[in-house]
């Protein structure tokens with residue numbers, strides 16, 4: 147049975163909620179983090195006016211550590227592989243608590259090229275993927291079409307990627323919400339390192355966080371809410387996607403570089419009575435431009451996605467045109483599908499496409515007690531959610547991160563801070579005067 151409904155716990159105006167941990171943002175990252183914290187015995191309040199309505203609502207849900215490999219992004223690969231490896235156990239635990247399926251499919255992915263240059267580009271990328279120990283197998287077109295008869299007979303290359311899977315992000319969000327508010331968690335059927343005491347049902351606060359609350363010692367003690375209410379918490383995790391830029395009260399007015407990268411995406415389905423178009427995820431390189439088709443259990447096919455750094459928050463007509471045209475070049479039967487939905491959302495992009503996850507430091511470089519950030523997941527937030535949840539929980543609990551220390555070094559949220567400038571010498575005295583950080 148799929149998890150589809152989003153439970154809500156309405157709050158009356160201007161309440162004061164108390165929890166061990168406050169999480170800003172109920173996208174896939176904030177929810178997975180809150181869930182992990184509940185499983186590790188912490189009470190959690192999750193603040194979001196529209197849970198699941200951000201980038202997570204648009205996402206195709208490809209869990210693609212292999213086909214998402216890009217040149218010069220080596221530090222990202224270990225994060226993607228670690229999170230992909232954590233997915234089966236993560237999904238099993240969420241489904242057990244939520245009482246339904248979140249649409250995880252361990253089917254393989256086929257990556258197709260259309261012209262000779264696409265074939266060469268895929269071959270070059272395969273060299274890189276193989277160098278990193280990733281499995282990518284070229285398939286004769288006839289073999290590929292035996293697996294997926296809907297593929298175009300005019301493809302120039304097909305690569306089979308057995309380890310790239312998918313999940314339905316909308317059902318995952320619904321499942322996480324259900325798991326978070328479940329009265330109690332089922333006794334884990336298999337023991338794992340993360341199975342711990344139950345921190346109790348989470349509070350879902352349907353409101354916008356306007357800023358941080360600070361104690362007299364500068365520690366962050368929770369959140370201020372738009373309706374005048376507040377959340378008190380010993381630890382606050384900021385997971386608001388692109389919304390980080392609007393939050394007030396960040397230490398020293400710190401703002402890591404974060405830009406919206408818009409994506410248009412389509413949902414289609416076969417006409418009534420027609421069979422499913424595809425079984426596997428199909429990705430295409432069409433005259434150098436990527437496109438993908440992700441089939442769900444119910445026959446729906448998600449077609450995505452554009453990548454626009456413009457100011458258009460709505461759906462781009464040109465983007466939709468391009469998606470349908472390119473998808474059809476790879477799978478001609480796309481033209482027979484019913485177009486059910488078009489939507490656009492902004493991915494939270496960082497300069498190196500690596501998220502910001504860690505403790506926030508103050509202007510002097512010391513960690514601000516009670517404050518973590520977890521955003522900037524760009525194209526990989528669904529894939530990275532289990533890892534993001536585990537890393538944030540380890541930081542909140544003060545646990546030894548062990549092998550995760552390397553991941554945390556990669557995601558250091560302050561890696562783009564400008565270095566502290568050397569203080570200028572006073573021309574009168576010749577002494578250097580103490581300087582504040584220019585972060």
Ligand SMILES: Cc1cc2nc3c(=O)[nH]c(=O)nc-3n(C[C@H](O)[C@H](O)[C@H](O)COP(=O)(O)OP(=O)(O)OC[C@H]3O[C@@H](n4cnc5c(N)ncnc54)[C@H](O)[C@@H]3O)c2cc1C
Pocket residue numbers: 170171172173174175176193194195196197198199200201202203204205206207208209353354355356385386387388389390392393408409410411450451452490491492493494520521522523524525526527528529530
């Ligand atoms: C078209 C498209 C396709 C994608 N496909 C994939 C894919 O196949 N695989 C993959 O891994 N990733 C994919 N992504 C990327 C993925 O969607 C994002 O990386 C991921 O959803 C980020 O999750 P998040 O929880 O950080 O942010 P979001 O999902 O954006 O959630 C942030 C939440 O914070 C809330 N919020 C913001 N400000 C505040 C505030 N002040 N107070 C309270 N709440 C606030 C918002 O309401 C929102 O619900 C895709 C993205 C797009 C746009």
